[in-house]
Amino acid sequence: MKFIKIQDCYKVYKNGVTATAGLNLEISKGEFVFIIGATGCGKSTLIKMLYREEKPTKGKVIVGGIDVAKLRNGKVYKLRRKLGIVFQDFKLLPKLTVFENVAFPLNSMGLKKSEIKPRVLKALELVGLKEKVRSYPNELSAGMQQRVCIARAMVNSPKLLICDEPTGNLDPETSKEVMDVLDSINKELGTTIVMVTHDKDIVNRMKKRVILLDNGILASDELKGKYKAHETV
């Protein structure tokens, strides 16, 4: 069975806006997929349904065997533990060190200190920031801060990493740094990555699967895809 399965998925918000309209999509374990399309076309809504920030109004969203629409609120943690999430704005806690920020999800799971430390160091090694354990977020560059966020998302060894515009605030050089980290996580750990982006250069350089949304509908889905000239996003 496919790792992610979306069937005839509609999301209509309370205000009447239809954000996705009959999406059908399958993603296999280990894939690296870009979701692109104009502002407001439903990219964030689509991935919010993957981590059950939103429920589909109609249709199915299955992630790692979990039927997201049927999941009770009290069981959402079971889904969340299977995945990591990275956003555009670094949501690091400024008063905590890099170590403490990355350890945060494990602390809230109630793991022992002796179990937490090796996992945090491993996650920081993955993003090349092991030597920054004692630093505070404001002592790091924007690219480094985003890499700490990736480490925090990966600390629980999730099978799926969801990224919403992770390079949205970064210059091209720093974006490349972040993309190299994501690429190596995908290649070395086999983590499935679903990434929303506006960045044409990144999409064209990486040559991964590209899913284009247009007004909540799947407009194209290409392996080794590209941003096309007519797509002004």
Ligand SMILES: Nc1ncnc2c1ncn2[C@@H]1O[C@H](COP(=O)(O)OP(=O)(O)O)[C@@H](O)[C@H]1O
């Ligand atoms: N919580 C919400 N309530 C009402 N409408 C929303 C909400 N979130 C998004 N929308 C609307 O749904 C559509 C898709 O939004 P979104 O998924 O954020 O698009 P994208 O990420 O592609 O810019 C837009 O018209 C947006 O205004």
Ligand SMILES: [Mg+2]
């Ligand atoms: Mg968005």
